[in-house]
Amino acid sequence: MITTLERLGTAQIVEALEELPADQQKEILRRQILDLVAHYTRIAHAPRPFVPGETRVHYAGRVFDEDELVHAVDAVLDFWLTFGRFSQAFEQGLKAFLGVRDVIPVNSGSSANLVAITALTSSRLERPLQPGDEVITPAMAFPTTIAPLVQNNLVPVFVDCEIGTYNLDVEQLEAALSPRTRAVFFAHTLGNPAPMDLIVEFVRRHDLYLIEDACDALGSTFDGQMVGTFGHFGTLSFYPAHHITTGEGGAVFTNRPRLGKIARTVRDWGRDCWCGYRNPPDGVCGRRFEWKIEALGTTYDHRYLFTEIGYNLKMTDLQAAIGVAQLQKLPNFIAARKRNFRRLYEGLKPYEEYLLLPTWHPKADPSWFAFPLLVREGAPFRREDLTRFLESRNIETRLLFAGNILKQPAYRHIRHRIVGDLPNTDRVMRNAFFVGVYPGLDEARLDYMLATFADFFRRFG
Ligand SMILES: Cc1ncc(COP(=O)(O)O)c(C=O)c1O
Structure with missing residues (x-):
């Protein structure tokens, strides 16, 4: 029965179209395919009922509907594959959202960081970063914020992080300075904006480059200004855990056209031509x-x-097509992340005796990536007791990325300097973790998360 219907459907369409010119057939078929894709998505990817304890409560994930699949298939039907109409639309859309002059899409957030740092080593700049130059950065980091420094023979100078915001400790900036200091590069941890007023003042006073890893912070603002727009470059990731996704993907952005052009060249094999x-x-x-x-x-x-020693780190048109659909949803995604954060914050207040809740700067309006928690010293349980308990109840947890990057096997022997002995960073590595706030968490999931925390803490009276 089903096979007959299926064959009838295709055969009837083909027959009905036969008389029409190819162009018209093409348009009708495309519309039909896209209609079916939308219909398919509504059935195949319909939200499933949440079963407490059985359904996994992810910390992050793709949030999409038929728009993303229709865009993706539309791009497949073009079969342009590399930079094309969707890439242009994605660039324009991101530019408008961020309010910046140039956006350079790339194939990951890690590539975005690599492009940004490599661009600043360009011999076409008046004062490029040179091998052995120092870059101030927090030791509490995601690995590929640090990796591009190592890859470009720069020397990271590690500062500690602040407990509560988990951002770099700006009090240590002066102590980190040396005659070789040329840049400050850090991530806005889990979407929480760093104190940009103090950082910008420091960077200006010492004539340094400023690069903001905003991979986890799309839509976060400090004093009303988008993070990533304060310095020379900002970077984004569109891996599924992030605020919008293109599967794999990322972007570099800047308000300086000259830097934008160099970054584009670094991304595209080192080729000078960007307009061909x-x-x-x-x-x-x-x-x-x-x-x-x-x-x-x-x-x-x-x-x-070829005017730069480059890579090929471009995004495909297929990824960009998905990004265009995601951008439409971004304002709602950000609102949902903020709402979910508030809900968890209120719900976790009763456990402040044991857990340190996150803090943020009075001028910061975070578009949260996740909800960080720190198990207080002296708590009658270890972090692992709590994360194991949550995971056993199907609530996903993650640690704050690499913790102290210098304790990670790959980074133990890199050339570096340290300011002080990074006590907060080590504390975060031992005692911090995060749970999700992403828009896929509905009321039922948030209720379940809070009920599970309550279950855990019941044993401590
Ligand atoms: C702060 C930060 N920077 C960079 C990245 C790398 O992004 P990607 O996974 O797209 O390479 C991540 C990834 O989650 C991140 O959290």
Whole structure:
């Protein structure tokens, strides 16, 4: 019965279209396919009922509906694959949301960090970062905030973090300074904005580069300004755990067109030409064949003129198509993250004797990535007792990334300096963890989370 229906459906459509010109057939078929994809998504990805204790309460995840699948299939039908119409739309959409002059989509947040740092080593800059230059950064970090420093032969100078906000301790900035200091690079931890007024003042006073890893902080503001826009570069990740997703994906953004151009070149093999694929065959500049290579003494096709030691870290049009659909939902996602955070904050207050709740700067309006908790010293249980309990009840937990990065096997022997002995960072590594606030957590899941915390704490009276 089903097979007959299926064959009838396709056969009837093909027959009905036969008489029409190919272009018209194409349009009708595309519409039909996309309608079916939307219908399929509503059935195949319909929300499932939450069964307390059985359904896993994730800390993060993809939140999507038929829009994302329709966009993705639309891009597949184009089969353009690399930078195309969706990539342009995604760039424009992100630019508008962030209020910045340039957005360079890449294939991950880690790549975004690599592009940003590498761009600042460009010999085309007046004062590029040089091997051996120092970059102040917190030791409590995600590994690929630090990795690009190592990859570019820069020396991280590690400062401690603050308990409560888990951001870099700005009190240590002056102590971290040396004649080799050239930049400050840090993440806004779990979406919680660092004190940008003090950081910007420090960076200006010492003429340093400022790079903000906003991978976990899309939509967070400090004093009304989007994080990531205070310095030379901001970076984003669109891995499924983040505020919007393209599967894998990320972006570098800047208000400085010259840095944007260098970053684009670093992303695209080191190729100087950025406009050729927007307007082939001659590019937007219209001067593709007029660029001279000094060493050659004559012109060389600009599309193969290389001015940076680059990579290929581009995003595909398929990823961008999903991103375009996600951007429409971003304001609601941010509102949901804030709402869920507030709910957990109120619900976890009764356990403040044992758990330190997160804090944030009075000028910060965090678009939370997650809800961090620190088990207080002297609590009658270990962090692992609580995280194991939550996990056993199907509530996902995570630790604050790498903890003290210098204690991770890969980073133990990197060239670095440390300010003090990082007591807070070690405390976070031993006692902190986080649970989710992502928009996939509805009332039922949040109620269940709080009831499970209550179960755990019941034994302590
Ligand atoms: C602060 C921070 N920076 C960078 C990244 C890397 O992003 P991606 O996983 O897209 O490479 C992450 C990933 O979660 C992150 O949390």
